[in-house]
Amino acid sequence: MNHRDTPETDRPEIPTRLLVHALVREDGTVDTGELYAVAGLLGMTDQQVRLCVKRLVTEGRFTQEGRGRKAVLRAVAAGATGAIAPDADHVRHAYRQDHGLAPWDGTWHLFAFAVPESRRTARDALREALLHLGAAPVQGGLYVSANPIAELVEAHARHLGVLDSVTFLTSTDLRIGDTDDPRLLAAAIWPLDEIAGRHERLADFARASAGHLSRExxxxxxxxxxxxxxxxxEFTRAMTPDPLLPPELLPRPWPGSRARRLAQECWTALRALPTAQDAPTSPLRLFRIYGDAIAPPAGQ
Known part of the structure; x- marks a missing residue:
């Protein structure tokens, strides 16, 4: 059975490991009967699931009680949800931007660092942290963000033991070559077409899924x-690499706000469905996390 009417090729590609983490309930367990059933609808084979479970247990991420489809997995880490879980603060900020509640003050936040080769691991980790926080490289060792992320960057640098190698500064008159227009700078620094494309995919998926829900x-x-x-x-794929540039720096219309609205509507419709007889007795952590993250901002 195809549970929705979008083409098979339009389904998100979900690694089996990610699926296991996504099905962790609030009590920390995964019902393998549900796991195999969902995996089947996603086109995964039983062998894929068995091998994945075996690896996760071997790695110490889960313990297993019982065998086959009647087994119960128990997450060793209390917060296990895998990479499918959103950063709630990141998502809330996106929705605040969409509702005009986080206007840009015109300030660029810059971070320069020169970590020696002997500390390459820490240097690479700091670079990854900057990219994760939405900063982008301007040139070697110099990154820029349109959002005030200095405290978060400092926390990462301090944790990595390289804070003394990081310079923090702000500017309201950033210029690269002859370009100083903020919109043109944003288009030159960040891969806006790629980011927009991921949001378009999310919008298409959410719209098609909401239509299926209304018909079924x-x-x-x-x-x-x-x-x-x-x-x-799909939401995580669109949001995780999104630097959440202020609307003042983005092309209009920007597909991100539309995609998030459609995702919110689809999630709300999904949660409003009647409780099915085969629904989990303990709700998924994923439901709570997303329910909290994409709730409309206060006062909206």
């Missing part, structure tokens, strides 16, 4: 879980 009226518990995981995967 109800889904089995397994189908609800599958759609929730797919929506979460």
């Amino acid at each position: 009226g109800s889904l089995s518990g397994t189908e609800q879980l599958t759609l929730a995981v797919e929506l979460a995967a």
